Amino acid sequence: MSNNDALLEVENLCVEFGDRRGAVRAVDRISFEVEPGRTLGIVGESGCGKSTTSLAIMGLLPRPAGRITAGAIRLSGTELAGLPENRMRRIRGAEMSMIFQEPMTALNPVYTIGAQMSAVVRRHAGLSRRAARRRALEMLERVGIPLAQRRLAEYPHELSGGMRQRVMIAMALSCRPRLLIADEPTTALDVTTQAQVLEQIKALQRDFDTAVVLITHDLGVVAETCDEVVVMYCGRMVERAPVEALFSAPRHRYTEGLIQAIPKIRTRRLTRLPVVPGSVPDLSELPPGCCFAARCAHADTHCLRRQPALERMGPSRVACFHPADAEPVR
Amino acid sequence: MTERMLEVHALARHFSVRGGILPRRRPVLRAVDGVSFEVGRGQTFGLVGESGCGKSTLGRSILRLLEPTRGRVVLDGAEITGLDSAALKRQRKDMQMIFQDPFASLSPRRTVRQMLQEPLALHVPGSPARRVARVRELLDIVGLGQSALDRYPHEFSGGQRQRIGIARALAVEPKLVVADEPVSALDVSVQSQVLNLLADLQTEFGLSFVFISHDLAVVQHISHFIGVMYLGKLVETAPVDRIYAMPAHPYTRALLDAVPVAGGTRRIRRRALDGEPPSPLNPPGGCPFHTRCPEAMPICSRRVPRTIELEEHGRSHQVRCHLHDPDISQ
Numbered sequence: 001m002s003n004n005d006a007l008l009e010v011e012n013l014c015v016e017f018g019d020r021r022g023a024v025r026a027v028d029r030i031s032f033e034v035e036p037g038r039t040l041g042i043v044g045e046s047g048c049g050k051s052t053t054s055l056a057i058m059g060l061l062p063r064p065a066g067r068i069t070a071g072a073i074r075l076s077g078t079e080l081a082g083l084p085e086n087r088m089r090r091i092r093g094a095e096m097s098m099i100f101q102e103p104m105t106a107l108n109p110v111y112t113i114g115a116q117m118s119a120v121v122r123r124h125a126g127l128s129r130r131a132a133r134r135r136a137l138e139m140l141e142r143v144g145i146p147l148a149q150r151r152l153a154e155y156p157h158e159l160s161g162g163m164r165q166r167v168m169i170a171m172a173l174s175c176r177p178r179l180l181i182a183d184e185p186t187t188a189l190d191v192t193t194q195a196q197v198l199e200q201i202k203a204l205q206r207d208f209d210t211a212v213v214l215i216t217h218d219l220g221v222v223a224e225t226c227d228e229v230v231v232m233y234c235g236r237m238v239e240r241a242p243v244e245a246l247f248s249a250p251r252h253r254y255t256e257g258l259i260q261a262i263p264k265i266r267t268r269r270l271t272r273l274p275v276v277p278g279s280v281p282d283l284s285e286l287p288p289g290c291c292f293a294a295r296c297a298h299a300d301t302h303c304l305r306r307q308p309a310l311e312r313m314g315p316s317r318v319a320c321f322h323p324a325d326a327e328p329v330r
Numbered sequence: 331m332t333e334r335m336l337e338v339h340a341l342a343r344h345f346s347v348r349g350g351i352l353p354r355r356r357p358v359l360r361a362v363d364g365v366s367f368e369v370g371r372g373q374t375f376g377l378v379g380e381s382g383c384g385k386s387t388l389g390r391s392i393l394r395l396l397e398p399t400r401g402r403v404v405l406d407g408a409e410i411t412g413l414d415s416a417a418l419k420r421q422r423k424d425m426q427m428i429f430q431d432p433f434a435s436l437s438p439r440r441t442v443r444q445m446l447q448e449p450l451a452l453h454v455p456g457s458p459a460r461r462v463a464r465v466r467e468l469l470d471i472v473g474l475g476q477s478a479l480d481r482y483p484h485e486f487s488g489g490q491r492q493r494i495g496i497a498r499a500l501a502v503e504p505k506l507v508v509a510d511e512p513v514s515a516l517d518v519s520v521q522s523q524v525l526n527l528l529a530d531l532q533t534e535f536g537l538s539f540v541f542i543s544h545d546l547a548v549v550q551h552i553s554h555f556i557g558v559m560y561l562g563k564l565v566e567t568a569p570v571d572r573i574y575a576m577p578a579h580p581y582t583r584a585l586l587d588a589v590p591v592a593g594g595t596r597r598i599r600r601r602a603l604d605g606e607p608p609s610p611l612n613p614p615g616g617c618p619f620h621t622r623c624p625e626a627m628p629i630c631s632r633r634v635p636r637t638i639e640l641e642e643h644g645r646s647h648q649v650r651c652h653l654h655d656p657d658i659s660q
Contacts, residue, residue, distance in 0.1 A: 045517035190380035191588040220590030263547040276519035
């Protein structure tokens with residue numbers, strides 16, 4: 001199934017870690033597409049494979065431990081899986097870039113902000129030294145950094161967390177990539193800063209028609225920024241739906257449980273919060289059937305034995321033998 | 331009014347900051363600057379604010395894990411501040427702490443049995459056999475099986491480790507527990523399990539909590555009273571139902587506006603607060619929030635607002651803002 005409008009197509013992607021004796025499948029047959037100007041959210045809890053998926057797309061899986069064992073990743077038709085590193089390096093930065101949760105790990109502490117930003121555009125966009133400097137300044141201003149000229153001469157440690165994340169966004173978008181992967185971009189930020197940073201990403205996306213893949217555990221952020229959502233659990237895609245459908249009519253029991261369990265500000269306090277019982281199973285000891293069965297109130301023996309396939313249900317796709325019907329959840 | 335368990339009077343904790351060439355002129359960081367509040371028996375005081383506002387320093391100063399610079403702390407009628415170290419050690423039994431990262435606060439080389447017996451051996455007289463019985467009882471209380479006894483922290487998931495942290499805090503039957511971001515590091519589906527557990531334990535043992543969090547939704551669920559902190563000061567304190575329905579301080583309102591909402595009406599444009607909190611080393615004069623306040627008046631940069639009581643039905647609601655000062659705003 002090829003979508004002509006899609007910028008990024010991921011098809012049946014599988015990623016494994018470890019050697020033959022003890023391989024763990026961290027990503028198991030994930031498929032999605034993203035069109036220019038659209039945002040796809042990948043949500044799930046720690047260990048669900050959402051970050052691994054993004055690293056696989058960027059060609060940044062830790063080697064030799066992690067490898068793509070099956071599937072395809074196409075960026076405007078070009079197959080990325082298996083591409084040699086020198087070609088990958090040209091695509092990264094110019095056509096797709098990534099921002100991480102902790103910008104300090106991606107910024108070099110011994111170079112000024114200006115030097116790092118200029119290096120990126122000179123290398124990937126082929127700008128002259130002076131033009132690169134101008135582009136860096138322009139990008140810093142666009143992401144709302146006050147006194148941008150002065151910031152160019154500063155080092156990463158002189159900036160606050162929110163500022164650093166904005167520098168990362170400015171840097172990631174300075175070469176006008178067609179795809180931006182944002183891995184928990186606001187998780188380390190305070191709520192008031194988080195709102196500002198999300199606004200910035202959205203504004204730049206509108207201006208440049210960038211496709212965005214947003215990796216997050218925060219369903220609130222998903223609701224406010226995404227067009228489509230993939231829900232992952234134990235490396236598998238359990239549900240994929242347009243964002244309205246996901247929140248108004250979650251189909252998979254895990255999605256339903258997650259939405260109910262998010263602590264939210266309520267007009268009347270509950271005496272008890274709804275919970276998803278138990279915890280996420282170990283990837284090396286996955287059950288033969290549905291990986292959520294052990295925590296699911298609707299599971300029967302069928303669920304324990306067989307893996308449900310992804311099937312269409314209205315606008316959604318869901319891998320569940322007993323999906324929720326169209327009633328909205330509270 | 332419920333019986334008072336904890337009283338905090340004008341508590342302050344200042345740090346002198348190293349730096350600069352002249353060693354004599356060390357700048358002073360007022361991390362906690364004149365904070366007063368009370369917590370009733372069996373009640374929870376939720377302390378919210380952004381990173382760097384001083385909420386963790388306040389929590390630690392209450393327990394004298396950090397020595398307060400000024401002010402008084404009274405626990406169940408007994409003054410904690412001013413106790414010598416031997417007396418403080420005896421008093422520790424009554425006040426315990428739960429940390430954000432349970433893995434960092436649990437020794438990797440000791441089994442659950444050893445970790446839970448240690449506080450008992452220090453504080454609770456009794457035979458070794460009775461101690462073992464108590465450890466078993468504690469595991470039941472926090473919902474961990476007896477099989478946990480001889481296992482090490484790394485063998486548990488995040489949620490289970492936090493249960494061990496809770497069991498250790500409860501071992502000595504404290505009157506007050508300060509919980510510093512106890513669920514922030516946990517996955518959504520596990521967060522609500524731990525919150526429900528804390529609420530159950532409070533009911534069962536009549537515990538008083540100071541619950542520190544950056545997450546307004548989490549704090550709402552667990553708290554009876556809320557205090558909002560900004561740059562070392564409490565800017566608003568009120569009963570939980572009141573502060574969420576009728577926030578009085580512009581900062582509280584901004585915090586509430588910034589929380590992303592999952593589901594329902596999506597893409598409501600959040601009124602993002604401009605800028606970031608100023609450095610606590612160099613707080614602005616007048617009201618500390620005036621540099622970011624959408625409703626700032628000329629007087630706000632000149633005069634520090636006094637505490638205004640907006641009492642309703644005998645329930646205290648205090649706010650430090652000129653907008654509510656009848657002498658200033660007409």
